[in-house]
Amino acid sequence: MGLAKRIIPCLDVEAGRVVKGVNFVDIRDAGDPVEIAQRYNQQGADEITFLDITASHEGRDTTVHTVEKIAVQVFIPLTVGGGIRKVEDIRQLLNAGADKVCINTAAIQNPDLVRESAERFGSQCIVVAIDAKRVADIEGTTGIPEPRWEIFTHGGRKPTGIDAVAWARKMTEYGAGEILLTSMDRDGTKNGFELGVTRAVSDAVSIPVIASGGVGNLDHLVEGIVQGGADAVLAASIFHFGEYSIPEAKAYMAERGIEVRL
Amino acid sequence: MSSDVIAVIDYGMGNLHSVASALEHVGANHVVITHDPAIIGDADRVIFPGVGAMRDCMAEIRRLRCDEMLLDIMQQQRPVLAICVGMQALLSHSEENQGVECLNRVPGEVRFFGESLQDASGQRLKVPHMGWNQVRQTREHPLWHGIEQDSRFYFVHSYYVHATQRELRAGATEYGVEIDAALARDNLFAVQFHPEKSHTAGLQLLRNFVSWSGEEA
Secondary structure, eight states, X not given: OOOOOEEEEEEEEETXXXXXXXXXXXXXXXXXXXXXXXXXXXXXOSOEEEEEOOOSHHHHHHHHHHHHHHXXXXXXXXXXXXXXXXXXXXXXXXXXXXXXXXXXXXXXXXXXXXXXXXXXXXXXXXXXXXXXXXXXXXXXXXXXXXXXXXXXXXXXXXXXXXXXXXXXXXHHHTTOSEEEEEETTTTTTOSOOOHHHHHHHHHHOSSOEEEESOOOSHHHHHHHHHTTOOSEEEESHHHHTTXXXXXXXXXXXXXXXXXXXX | OEEEEEEXXXXXXXXXXXXXXXXXXXXXXEEEEEOOHHHHHHOSEEEEOOOSOHHHHHHHHHHTTHHHHHHHHHHTTOOEEEETHHHHHTSSEEOGGGOEEOOOSSOEEEEEOOSXXXXXXXXXXXXXEEEEEEOEEOSOOGGXXXXXXXXXXXXXXXXXXXXXXXXXXXXXXXXXXXXXXXXXXXXXXXXXXXXXXXXXXXXXXXXXXXXXXXXOO
């Protein structure tokens, strides 16, 4: 017995409202992130992640208020990501009640933001998000082609030329406490995690890795842990639309020998 | 509801609203987040929290004279709950930040998990120790009331506590090594995990603290 593998439902929030909808039969307002977070909390989610996709500044203030409302009612860890540019953004979200923040594009533009915020607030609350896409293989040391993944920004449209595995190592050295790894090839496909990159990043770093992107069924969650070597699995639609509940997912994983919090 | 005043000691390291909200959720209605010695001196119960790096924490604890306040409270038999880095700060010494002298209220060490941590089967373990792990209650205590043996609590830390006096241990957790997940002595209870983030089991522990007399049995 030991540390449980975590299941993390993810909500996309825009100006304080959940977008892409959530379809639980017995909630009043499918767009209310507070009500949805409470539901996942009751179901036994191990953490909740909020992805703020709001563009406007005013909308971001609304998100901060939403975090405040959730934090007084939901007593499991809450991660907030999206649109974080500077140390002040991080401070504001942590003060509102977020336990961790997730830094994505800003880490690429300014890696020192990760170092500075880890020193100021502690590594435990700094999650670095990596959006990876498979690119042409490279010739390995033995002459056999090896797969390679690059970081893409702008929803997977813009290549950065940065190797995803090397970047994960660098962010660990800079003080990240956790990596949220999303396969842009798989995100939204329901075909399962890209297990190659999950395993490569997981083996490369000493910090926990959350696998994300592509979950369509419960076997995918199992694969992310067993084959991908992830410490946690993040999913959105399979939980939102009631295809599977958190307890069903945990029972399924437990039957396959994965330690979970039941 | 409890009319006791609970002071959450604020020495400037991290957000303390979560622990205050959780206490209010379990029936405490006078929770104050403060470093004012007058308020802390009058409080019925005290929470000593902490997040972040040990060197910065100790610097702020000393600058705001929280060490003296804490000593007074512990001598006066008022219930004290130390959480995470708050627990670690009570020990003698921490390996964090190339070594930091701590408050030495509880003799013992705060040690690094190390870069090559493994479980019993040789599987590599990630550091920080982050997530839900089981706590074995190594002895009875009023703060364990209503919490099942081996319940899971939420941990997030890279350094762990090993108290010199093994009889002070109240809870143990395995993560490559056996760590002191909870320590208890007289009116002090200290936990490495975050009860305010540990859902049902964590809220029960806080509920127990709100009504605790400060005696071990």
